Amino acid sequence: MLAGHRTWIFENKPVIISTGTVGGPFEADGSIPEDFDLLHSDMWIGQDSFEKAHKILLDEACQKAIEKAGVQKEQIQFFLAGDLINQITPTSFSASQLGAPYLGLFSACSTSMEGLALSALIVNSKGANYVLTGASSHNAAVEKQFRYPTEYGGQKPATSQWTVTGGGVALLSNQGDGPKVTSATIGKIVDMGMSDPFNMGGAMAPAAVDTIEAHFKERGVDATYYDLIITGDLAHVGREVAIDLFKKHGTTINEDQFVDCGLTIYREGQPVLAGASGAACSAVVAYGHFLNRMKKGELNRILVVATGALLSPLSSQQKETIPCIAHAVSIENGGA
Amino acid sequence: MSNNKKKKLTPTQQEYQQFANNREVVKRPLLKNCIKAFLVGGIICVIGQLISTFYMYFFKFTEQNVGNPTVATLIFITMLLTGFGVYDRLAQFAGAGSAVPVTGFGNAVISAAIEHRTEGFVLGVGGNIFKLAGPVIVFGVFSAFIVALIKTILIQWGGL
Numbered sequence: 001m002l003a004g005h006r007t008w009i010f011e012n013k014p015v016i017i018s019t020g021t022v023g024g025p026f027e028a029d030g031s032i033p034e035d036f037d038l039l040h041s042d043m044w045i046g047q048d049s050f051e052k053a054h055k056i057l058l059d060e061a062c063q064k065a066i067e068k069a070g071v072q073k074e075q076i077q078f079f080l081a082g083d084l085i086n087q088i089t090p091t092s093f094s095a096s097q098l099g100a101p102y103l104g105l106f107s108a109c110s111t112s113m114e115g116l117a118l119s120a121l122i123v124n125s126k127g128a129n130y131v132l133t134g135a136s137s138h139n140a141a142v143e144k145q146f147r148y149p150t151e152y153g154g155q156k157p158a159t160s161q162w163t164v165t166g167g168g169v170a171l172l173s174n175q176g177d178g179p180k181v182t183s184a185t186i187g188k189i190v191d192m193g194m195s196d197p198f199n200m201g202g203a204m205a206p207a208a209v210d211t212i213e214a215h216f217k218e219r220g221v222d223a224t225y226y227d228l229i230i231t232g233d234l235a236h237v238g239r240e241v242a243i244d245l246f247k248k249h250g251t252t253i254n255e256d257q258f259v260d261c262g263l264t265i266y267r268e269g270q271p272v273l274a275g276a277s278g279a280a281c282s283a284v285v286a287y288g289h290f291l292n293r294m295k296k297g298e299l300n301r302i303l304v305v306a307t308g309a310l311l312s313p314l315s316s317q318q319k320e321t322i323p324c325i326a327h328a329v330s331i332e333n334g335g336a
Numbered sequence: 337m338s339n340n341k342k343k344k345l346t347p348t349q350q351e352y353q354q355f356a357n358n359r360e361v362v363k364r365p366l367l368k369n370c371i372k373a374f375l376v377g378g379i380i381c382v383i384g385q386l387i388s389t390f391y392m393y394f395f396k397f398t399e400q401n402v403g404n405p406t407v408a409t410l411i412f413i414t415m416l417l418t419g420f421g422v423y424d425r426l427a428q429f430a431g432a433g434s435a436v437p438v439t440g441f442g443n444a445v446i447s448a449a450i451e452h453r454t455e456g457f458v459l460g461v462g463g464n465i466f467k468l469a470g471p472v473i474v475f476g477v478f479s480a481f482i483v484a485l486i487k488t489i490l491i492q493w494g495g496l
Contacts, residue, residue: 049454149451151418152468153427153434153443155369158361193349194356202356241356248355271428274361321349 004218007185014123016331017176020064021288022057024165026139031267035288036166037064043140043165054083054090054138057280061134061167062098069171076100077128080119081169082111082135084142084279091136100132109233110187110308111135112168112283113327117184119172120329126174134169134287137278146197146313159199159237162272164265168283170291179294182332185215187325189310197309197316201238201262201274204307207324208234209245212305215328216251223253226330227299230290232282232306233262235275261285282306294333301332369431376426376433384410384437407438414442419450444468 001009021036028039038060045053058081066073079098081091082105095102107114115133122128140150142163148154172181190210194203208231216222223229234242239260246253261282262275286304293299305328316322345353356362388406391397397405417423423443427434434440445465452464466473 051454144451148468149447151421151424151443151447151450153418153424153430153440153447155428155431155435157364191349192352192356193345194353199362202362205356206352237359237361240359240361244355271425 003183003220004214006188007183007215007218008117008121008124009183009219010120010124010181012124012126012174013180013182014120014172014174015176015178015180016170016287016291017173017178018065018069019168019170019287019291020061020066020068020134021168021284022061022064022166023284024057024139026162026270027164027166027265027284029267030265030270032265032285032289035292036284037061037068037288040165043138050138050141050144051085051090054085054136054141055093057138057165057167058083058091058094058134058136058169059097059167061136061169062094062132065132065134065169065171069173069176071130071171073098073100075130076132076171078103078119078122078131080105080115080131080133082106082115082279084108084137084163085145090138090141094136098132105135107325107327108308108310109137109277109279109281110306110325110327111279112286113184113232113304113306113329114186116170116172116181116304116329117186117327119170120181120184123172123174129173131172132169133172134167135279135283136167137163137165137280139163139165139278142278156273157198158273159196159202160273161200161233161235161262161275161277162266162270163278164276164281164284165278166280166284168280168285168287170287179291179331179333181329183215183219183330185211185218185328187211187327189323189325191321191323193321195316195319195321197311197322199237200277200309200322201233201235202241203238203322204309204324204326205234205238205241205245207326208232208238208305208307209242209249209251211326211328212253212303213249213251215303215330219330223251223257226301226303227257228290229253229258229303229305230282230286231258231260231262232304232308232326233275233277234260234307235262235277237274238307239263264289291331294331297333300334301330303328303330372429373431373433373436376430377437378433380410380434380437380439410437410439411442414439415446418443418446423447441469441472444472
């Protein structure tokens with residue numbers, strides 16, 4: 001059901017019956033290693049290219065989710081996923097292995113929540129019983145695509161972010177146990193004229209604020225309704241800007257309940273500068289860490305707002321600004 | 337950002353730029369970076385000088401021709417450091433200090449070659465090896481040409 005202009009309320013409450021999260025060596029060394037189903041000690045994962053390793057991350061995340069739900073691979077009716085590599089090939093190769101009908105998504109680092117919102121819509125409208133959705137990214141493959149060669153010695157500014165190596169997927173169904181997807185707000189492109197690809201947090205913050213405020217208004221709730229409002233990868237710079245923007249707009253939001261996946265995944269002392277980013281960032285932290293906390297009962301209602309900077313290496317070399325987006329999905333325990 | 341570019345932005349965008357960019361973290365610590373670059377760049381040059389002295393002392397090199405083996409040795413060391421993943425970490429600390437000396441140029445070539453090995457030798461390594469170093473070569477040769485042209489003109493007609 002549409003509420004307002006861009007919020008869907010899912011009255012049939014699709015259930016996240018299981019999740020699968022996979023990480024790399026840098027994530028294993030981070031602050032939430034116990035929230036991953038599988039961690040690799042090798043960036044290559046025994047493959048001969050980083051792109052192949054990238055595919056394996058998503059493959060394994062899908063396998064874990066399917067295995068944990070106790071369903072068969074053949075029961076998956078749709079697969080909605082994406083990544084950051086040219087023409088999202090790692091995801092397509094992974095989908096070929098899975099064999100399910102596939103919708104490829106590109107929404108940069110907000111792919112995870114775009115996928116979850118669309119999957120929830122499919123399940124809610126009885127378009128399918130089992131929908132698998134997720135996102136993945138591989139640090140070295142993404143750096144190669146968007147920035148410099150991995151071993152190139154370029155000094156990064158303090159505002160730049162570290163791409164997560166990992167894959168996170170969620171399996172949605174219309175029955176079963178688990179946290180429920182209750183609503184989703186689809187983001188609009190917000191372009192504040194920022195053009196520095198090394199400060200994506202600062203560029204994405206207005207998009208996150210726009211979507212969160214629209215969500216509150218259209219769903220008729222305020223920040224106190226949620227235990228946590230989790231942004232995807234705003235990192236230090238973006239989070240700070242977003243908090244100031246909320247203050248400026250007069251939206252009350254408690255700083256303690258406003259957390260960021262990009263600041264959750266790594267520990268202090270890891271050389272990540274402003275924080276983490278990448279399509280896998282919101283996917284692994286939301287589906288791993290925060291859903292685990294929901295299952296333990298520590299959290300009851302969360303709003304995950306995955307933020308994406310929809311730039312390409314070409315557009316940034318042509319000095320174009322960065323179009324940004326944020327998609328919000330609310331996940332709640334119980335029936336309410 | 338130039339004023340010309342700022343004009344294209346709407347007032348809301350300009351206001352946000354002011355709002356988001358006037359933060360401590362967004363500004364680069366210029367003085368600190370300069371000092372770090374000076375120290376690391378200086379150390380690399382000292383190492384280069386030691387290598388030069390070594391070649392002159394133990395081999396038959398003179399001050400005029402010791403440059404070539406010294407550069408080759410420095411680039412060889414860079415190659416090892418790049419391959420083992422050390423050079424990019426040093427660069428994050430040093431900035432221009434490790435980018436400006438010949439080792440930085442070596443790193444730019446070597447890292448691109450390693451990165452694109454998966455696309456094959458011809459289109460991968462061959463096509464991308466000068467991806468980062470190419471502009472340096474192009475504008476280096478071009479500016480050398482301009483300077484030589486000016487010098488020739490001055491000698492021919494300026495009576496130098």
